[in-house]
Amino acid sequence: MSHIVVVGAGQAGLSLVAKLRSEGFEGAVTLIGAEPDPAYQRPALSKAYLLGEMERDRLFLRPRDWYDDQNITLRTDTRVVAIDAAARRVTLAGDEVLSYDELALTTGSHPRTLPAEIGGTLDGVYSVRDLADADAMAPEFQAGRRVLIIGGGYIGLEAAAVAAKRGVEVVLVEMADRILKRVAAPETSDYFRELHQRHGVDIREGVGLDRLTGTDRVTGAVLSDGTTLEVDFAIVGVGITPATVLAESAGVTVDNGIVTDAHGRTSDPHIWAAGDCATLEWNGARVRLESVGNAIDQAECVARNMLGAEQPYRPKPWFWSDQYDVKLQIAGLNLGYTDVVVRQTDGARSHWYYDGDRLIAVDAMNDARNYMIGKRLIEAGKSPAPEVIANPETDMKALLKA
Template identity: 75%
Template sequence: MTHVVVAGAGQAGASVVAKLRSDGFDGQITLIGAEPVPPYQRPPLSKAYLLGEMAEERLYLRPQTYYEDNDIVLRLNTRVVAIDPAAKQVTLNDDTQLAYDDLVLTLGAHPRTLPAEIGGMLDGVFAVRDLADADAMAPAFAAGKHVLIIGGGYIGLEAAAVASKLGLQVTLVEMADRILQRVAAPETSDYFRALHREHGVDIREGVGLDHLIGDDHVTGAKLTDGTELQIDFAIVGVGINPASILADSAGLAVANGIVTDSHGRSSHPHIWAAGDCATCLFEGAQVRLESVGNAIDQAEAVAKNIMGADAPYQPKPWFWSDQYDCKLQIAGLNIGYTDVYIRPGGAPGVQSNWYYKGASLIAVDAMNDPRNYMIGKRLIEAGRSPDPAAIMDPATDMKALLKP
């Protein structure tokens, strides 16, 4: 009987096994997860779950009985520690070997951490990546406490929003010139800077962390501009690294993630990869898309191709972030943009920023503007680029832009 082993029980791993079964795969499936709980949603960890608005069971993508009912072997508290592509087997952390016909790597990513020499190992220094991280930091979120957030990307800003809503004093430092510099235009940075400052967050841009202060538990921080702060805890949100060490050790091609072809296959014909640990082909380039949407879509494409579909994966990038009462929705990839055009939404807090590369529309950031997000997404996927003057004109019937 054909055996598919899936290493990594996150969104991508869960999507692979579910798609295999729903499409009629009748072979053996083993899903291996390092955590003690079944696959769950990660985005709510830094939002609703941390706020106490979502119970743990509601995070689960499917009840544990789903795996039993669908004859999927779910091995929790288990990690793959080595891959032997020639023998087509993996070694687990209990030293047992498991043979496979096809192996899918859905190992996700690891948060970047602070070096120990600047206080990264002190108690009270947290990352936000998995359920254990969220559970560990939750007791620190008490009104009146002072939290330092290091990094002004989406994870840092989401954590800042939760802390502010819970009544904490929040200082956020971003070493770059502006928050969201790596992922968004200045116009989007301006929107979220203003939003956080309205909620009392002290945002300091162009300022990094020199070192944290404390013996066992963090008690303070010295910033690169010489400022010293007294803090109760710190959250590190300085990006993630793809979990590709295992693949690299097995001799697979790795470059900012496990390199896959248009079908999701790695450099070895019987090893596939999907989600945050993997790259994919997008407009002729290898990119890594850190999003739930890509994890699901790429994983389902891999499942189909394991079953012989021979169908290229065509990414349709989309992302989102929730901060306070603002829902940011992003369509497309803004890599290489040359111009940004703002469309005001006609109500406070409603706005969309449209990215063009020359004459081509390539991405949209929509803040509390789901209608224009959907219009932008459909335009991008259809390869259509309206005149920017029409985008900026409040009188434009945006839906009419979709007509042939």
């Protein structure tokens, strides 16, 4: 009976082992995670959980006894330190060795951190990536305190929204000339800048961090424009990097992520990858899709292919972000967009991205209906004319039948 080992016990790892069992695999399955807890909802960490609106127990995707019921060996608080691909063995911290027939890497990603020389290791400086991070920073969110948020992407903006709702004074700095520049059109940046400013957040674009100050704990900051600030704590949201160290130790190809083929197989025929750590083909380019949806869908596809399905993975990208009373829902990928069409009706707003005359993505703010219509249009390869989308009189649902 074969043994499948999965390294990385987050959303992708859980989805993969669950799919192995639901597809009828009866061999041994071992799921290994470095964190002490089993798989949990990460997006909630910078939203409902940090706000205190979600109890810790509700974060967990499956109770521990589910793993026992599925005959899955769950090894939490366990680090894999090396992979011997030739011998098909993984070495755990403490020198325990496990043999595998097939290995899947669902190792996720790591937050980028600030260098020690500019204060990145001071107490009171946080990242938002795992449950331990959220638990550590939660006591900092007290009314009247001051936080500096470094980075104007979705993580930084979500943290700003939590802080502002808790009565914390917020300064957010973004080195680029606008927030969300890497991931969204200027129209979306403008929408969220105005939203945060209405809630009292001080957003400074085109301004970076020179250094954090303090002896043992952060007490202030010097910005790139020479401004000095007094702060009680700081949150760093400057992106993530794929966790590829183990893949590199195994000798598999890595290029801004673990390189996989259409089936999720790496350059080693017995090693697979899925989730944030994996890079895949998308319209002739290599991309990593950092989302819950991709983690689930890609991992389930990999599980089927580990069992011989030979099914190509065709991603259907979708993302979301909650900030204040606004739910942003994103369908598709806006890579290479040339035009953006704004649709505004009855307080709902959506931004439609076109590459030439081809619809490629939609940002929808409190507009779940048009998000779903846009998602279905993109997946069906349908591209209504931009002027049709912009027209508030258009029957959007009818576009699906056109």
